[in-house]
Amino acid sequence: MVSSALLSSLLVLSLSGILGQTAGQMSFDLEVKYNQPNRDCELYPAQAAFRGVLFGAMTRLANSDQDFNFTYSENIDYGAFLESVNGVFGNNQDHTYWELLVQTANNIIISADVGISCYIPQANEKVILNFTSY
Ligand SMILES: *[C@@H]1O[C@H](CO)[C@@H](O)[C@H](O)[C@H]1NC(C)=O
Ligand SMILES: *[C@@H]1O[C@H](CO)[C@@H](O)[C@H](O)[C@H]1NC(C)=O
Numbered sequence: 001m002v003s004s005a006l007l008s009s010l011l012v013l014s015l016s017g018i019l020g021q022t023a024g025q026m027s028f029d030l031e032v033k034y035n036q037p038n039r040d041c042e043l044y045p046a047q048a049a050f051r052g053v054l055f056g057a058m059t060r061l062a063n064s065d066q067d068f069n070f071t072y073s074e075n076i077d078y079g080a081f082l083e084s085v086n087g088v089f090g091n092n093q094d095h096t097y098w099e100l101l102v103q104t105a106n107n108i109i110i111s112a113d114v115g116i117s118c119y120i121p122q123a124n125e126k127v128i129l130n131f132t133s134y
Pocket of ligand 1: 067
């Protein structure tokens, strides 16, 4: 019979193994689409933590790549609201904002339906920040 102390230490070991192996290792692409005649889209290789949200991956990318930055405001209901990407701001006068889209492995583009604080990127998909209007 295996003692519960041994079982729980085995559990801790395997958990730390899982977290150690997968943290920061989930790769996906992040595309920034400005939809402006003078500005091409940009594609960044990004890393998310195991079951980590997009916000973390974007923060890590902004910290490691000087060609990517973003700003956000806090919303108590929806989490971080994306205000600007690479210096391009959405604004109420022009009815512009950064739309969060996802291109899945079978090339279908869907709305993420949640904000950057809630969306969990999946391996090998493409997350698209699409500058658009409403
Ligand atoms: C963010 O990126 C844009 C475009 O590359 C750049 O013009 C701007 O200075 C950057 N802002 C910060 C705070 O780094
Ligand atoms: C992105 O935004 C542009 C400009 O509003 C829009 O035409 C396009 O349908 C949106 N979606 C994708 C996948 O580009």
